[in-house]
Amino acid sequence: MAEPPAEQVPDRMGTRPTRIAPAAPDEAAGAPSTTSLAAGAASAVPMADGVAPTKPAAAGPEPGSAAPSDGTPVPTVIVDGLHVVYRIYGAGTGHGNATAALRRLLLRQGSPNVQTVHAVKGVSFTAYRGEAIGIIGSNGSGKTTLLKAIAGLLPPERGKVYTDGQPSLLGVNAALMNDLTGATNVILGGLAMGMTREEVRERYQGIVDFSGINEKDDFISLPMRTYSSGMAARLRFSIAAAKNHDVLLIDEALATGDRAFQKRSEARIRELRKEAGTVFLVSHNNNSIRDTCDRVIWLERGELLMDGPTDEVVAAYEEHTNK
Amino acid sequence: MPASPAVPVLPAPATVPPVPPAPTAAELAAAHGLTPVGARSPLAEYARLLWGRRHFVVALATARQTALYSGARLGQLWQVLTPLLNAAVYFLIFGDLLGTGRGVPDYIPFLCTGVFVFTFTQSAALSGARSLTDNAGLVRALHFPRASLPLAATVAQLQQLLLSLAVLAAVLLADGVPLTARWLLAPPALVLQTLFNCGLALALARIGARTTDFAQVLPFVLRTWMYVSGIFYDLSRIAGHAPHTVRLLLDVNPALIYVSLMRYALIDSVSAHRLPPHVWPLALIWATVAASAGYAFFWSSEEEYGRG
Numbered sequence: 001m002a003e004p005p006a007e008q009v010p011d012r013m014g015t016r017p018t019r020i021a022p023a024a025p026d027e028a029a030g031a032p033s034t035t036s037l038a039a040g041a042a043s044a045v046p047m048a049d050g051v052a053p054t055k056p057a058a059a060g061p062e063p064g065s066a067a068p069s070d071g072t073p074v075p076t077v078i079v080d081g082l083h084v085v086y087r088i089y090g091a092g093t094g095h096g097n098a099t100a101a102l103r104r105l106l107l108r109q110g111s112p113n114v115q116t117v118h119a120v121k122g123v124s125f126t127a128y129r130g131e132a133i134g135i136i137g138s139n140g141s142g143k144t145t146l147l148k149a150i151a152g153l154l155p156p157e158r159g160k161v162y163t164d165g166q167p168s169l170l171g172v173n174a175a176l177m178n179d180l181t182g183a184t185n186v187i188l189g190g191l192a193m194g195m196t197r198e199e200v201r202e203r204y205q206g207i208v209d210f211s212g213i214n215e216k217d218d219f220i221s222l223p224m225r226t227y228s229s230g231m232a233a234r235l236r237f238s239i240a241a242a243k244n245h246d247v248l249l250i251d252e253a254l255a256t257g258d259r260a261f262q263k264r265s266e267a268r269i270r271e272l273r274k275e276a277g278t279v280f281l282v283s284h285n286n287n288s289i290r291d292t293c294d295r296v297i298w299l300e301r302g303e304l305l306m307d308g309p310t311d312e313v314v315a316a317y318e319e320h321t322n323k
Numbered sequence: 324m325p326a327s328p329a330v331p332v333l334p335a336p337a338t339v340p341p342v343p344p345a346p347t348a349a350e351l352a353a354a355h356g357l358t359p360v361g362a363r364s365p366l367a368e369y370a371r372l373l374w375g376r377r378h379f380v381v382a383l384a385t386a387r388q389t390a391l392y393s394g395a396r397l398g399q400l401w402q403v404l405t406p407l408l409n410a411a412v413y414f415l416i417f418g419d420l421l422g423t424g425r426g427v428p429d430y431i432p433f434l435c436t437g438v439f440v441f442t443f444t445q446s447a448a449l450s451g452a453r454s455l456t457d458n459a460g461l462v463r464a465l466h467f468p469r470a471s472l473p474l475a476a477t478v479a480q481l482q483q484l485l486l487s488l489a490v491l492a493a494v495l496l497a498d499g500v501p502l503t504a505r506w507l508l509a510p511p512a513l514v515l516q517t518l519f520n521c522g523l524a525l526a527l528a529r530i531g532a533r534t535t536d537f538a539q540v541l542p543f544v545l546r547t548w549m550y551v552s553g554i555f556y557d558l559s560r561i562a563g564h565a566p567h568t569v570r571l572l573l574d575v576n577p578a579l580i581y582v583s584l585m586r587y588a589l590i591d592s593v594s595a596h597r598l599p600p601h602v603w604p605l606a607l608i609w610a611t612v613a614a615s616a617g618y619a620f621f622w623s624s625e626e627e628y629g630r631g
Contacts, residue, residue: 075355080348126351152360152626153463161360162352166466176460177386179393184386191379192467223393236464 073128076247076278077150077167081159084120084142084149084302119145121302122159127247129164132269132279134293134310136286136317142302143282147249150280167247168193170240178225182213182235185224189239203242210268211238212261234261241268248272249280266292286314363625370618372468380471384478406487409442410435410494417555427557428592432495437554439491440585443484444520444578445545450476451524452531452541455628462628469628470621473528477521484513491589501591508588516581518610522617529621532628552578559597574599577609 120142127133135143148154150161151169176185186207190200211234213219213227224232234257240248250269257265269279269292283289289296289310296313298306306313352358364372392401410431417423418430427433454472455462462469488509496502531537551573552558558573565573573579580602586593587602599605 075351075357078348078352078357124348126348150360155626160348162348162357163360164355164357167360168466169463176464177390177458178460179390180386184390188379188383188386188461189465191376191382192461192465192471194375194467197378223390240465 074164075126076129076131076164077127077280078162079123079125079146079150079159080162082120082123082146082149082156082161083118083158084145084154085157086117086119086145087115119302120149120299123299123302123304124159125297125304125307127278127280129278130273131295132273132281132293134289134296134314135280135282135299136284136289136296136314137299137305138321141299143299144251145302146299147251147280147282150247151249163247165246167249168240168245169249170237170251176224176236176239179223181223182220182227183208185235186220186239190242193240193243195243207238207242210241210264211235212264230257233257237265241265241272244272244275245277247278247280249282251282252284262288286318289314363622366619366622369468369470369622369625373470373474376467376471379467380475380478383471383475384482387475388479388482402483402486403490406439406442406483406490410438413438413555423556426560429498429500429590432491432498432500432590433557433586433593434555435491435494436586436589437552437582439484439487440516440582441549441552441554441578442487443480443516444523444581445549446483447477447480447520447524448527448545449541450480451520452527453538454524454528455532456535456538469625470525470618473524473621474521476528477517477524480520481517495589500589503591505588505591509585512581512584512588512606515584515606515610518614519577519581522610522613522615525617525621526613529624533624548576548578552576552582554582557597559599575605577605577613580606580609 123142123146135146137143145154147169149156150163151167152161152163153169176189180188183204186204187200190203190207191197195203208214208220211231213231213235219227219231224235227235237250237257248269266288269281272279279292281289281293293310295308296306296310296317297304298313298317306316363369388402389399392398395401397404413434414431418434450457451473454476455469458472462472527537527541531541553561558579580599583593583598584602584606587595587598
């Protein structure tokens with residue numbers, strides 16, 4: 001085991017998911033799931049207590065000092081004991097009318113119905129460059145909240161999220177500008193992501209073709225409010241995928257597209273990974289997770305249940321849901 | 324333990340602190356140059372990022388301005404018709420019916436200039452305050468310096484004002500106002516007012532993003548501001564009788580300053596002694612103070628926008 005590059009991590013270690021032990025929560029932080037791009041298979045390396053997470057292989061090259069091309073996994077997202085708590089104001093009933101609002105204001109009562117929802121509870125993991133990570137779990141298990149926190153849109157209650165650059169979140173609710181045409185949205189989206197005007201001009205046709213919006217008619221020159229939800233989702237994905245992101249977070253965005261578009265977007269996700277990005281994919285479609293992801297994180301009630309290679313985690317999840 | 328089978332484990336008991344020792348993750352992050360997500364860039368770096376998005380700001384402003392009238396049959400003609408109709412309404416009410424224009428030479432040019440120039444500040448403030456909530460979808464979908472949005476709102480209003488000023492120039496010349504060298508003072512006055520409006524829009528955008536009730540109150544504040552800014556009447560005649568402090572307050576009002584400068588630049592009969600005292604230094608001070616304070620105020624909350 002003298003200086004083995006990460007690709008040569010023995011296979012017997014490569015098929016085992018990281019087990020999160022309750023007694024040693026720090027294991028979860030930075031447990032290096034060494035991804036081997038060359039072999040095309042993921043390997044989650046279980047860690048013994050006390051091994052510094054900065055040294056993935058027994059005597060691997062020092063991370064950070066070496067170039068990323070030598071096989072050392074380069075972390076792109078570190079989620080460290082993340083807790084996210086929502087505070088919902090005005091939950092409950094009977095306070096919707098004007099007099100009640102005025103009375104509350106005069107009596108200087110705070111809103112009595114502030115509810116808190118502890119949506120993500122102490123999740124820790126490390127994602128590496130080139131990985132595509134699926135996030136699975138039943139509805140309301142905190143998947144979308146986790147993505148929003150990674151994207152920096154929700155402040156953590158406790159814990160920290162470190163990322164390489166600014167992650168981009170691509171969700172079903174992320175409407176662009178509905179009263180503007182699809183064409184204008186493509187141009188504005190490209191400029192907003194930091195492309196130059198020339199880059200936008202060059203890629204415009206590619207984005208429109210990829211989205212397939214114009215296959216049936218000249219829909220790109222219509223306002224986006226006239227689009228069906230599937231068309232809008234396709235255009236949004238096409239715009240966001242036109243740029244190489246360091247970290248791309250996809251939240252169910254592919255669910256609405258038709259089969260042909262799903263195939264295209266899966267191919268594009270693979271391309272993005274090759275271009276040294278990290279992709280997170282939330283989906284309820286286990287087949288789409290199997291096709292695109294090499295590592296899967298299973299969330300349930302805001303807690304990380306399992307983190308490991310796709311086949312095993314998805315199998316365990318299916319077993320759990322079919323019970 | 325590494326040899327254990329792939330079995331989902333139970334959630335951690337509540338007694339175990341769920342936060343792992345911070346140094347390990349932080350060290351790993353530091354070793355690879357990862358930064359805490361959502362942290363805002365330093366003030367100067369932010370300005371650089373913003374400059375990189377200048378084409379986005381202009382494109383967004385133009386798109387918004389075009390979309391505004393895209394549903395109407397007359398389309399973009401409304402960009403010109405709206406200011407004209409506005410001026411006509413004010414002329415009818417304040418000039419003809421109430422007679423506020425009596426004693427003001429060139430009342431129509433005086434009124435139109437005032438209305439157009441004040442509308443620029445007013446609309447920039449209003450659309451700036453709404454810019455983050457109106458574009459919430461964009462904010463949550465893509466990452467870009469959020470200050471682009473209030474700035475785009477201001478640029479959109481500037482485009483509208485330039486059209487209005489073209490209309491105004493036609494009205495002025497038709498009304499017999501001579502074309503003088505003083506018209507050259509209009510561009511610098513406009514630049515200073517635009518700077519002031521940018522700062523105002525940035526500051527109001529931050530308040531409007533946090534307090535949604537603000538958008539309901541703002542129109543009343545702005546209307547009050549319009550009435551004390553001498554848009555429909557010559558303020559210098561009325562303020563003459565006011566106590567010294569009131570007069571001082573009326574005279575440093577930025578809206579009055581920018582409106583007066585534009586009137587002085589464009590209308591021949593508005594003489595220099597009718598301008599508020601120290602008008603150019605005050606215009607410059609307001610522009611720099613508003614722009615820098617608004618920018619810093621907006622920036623200091625950058626990572627909060629788009630939440631919830």
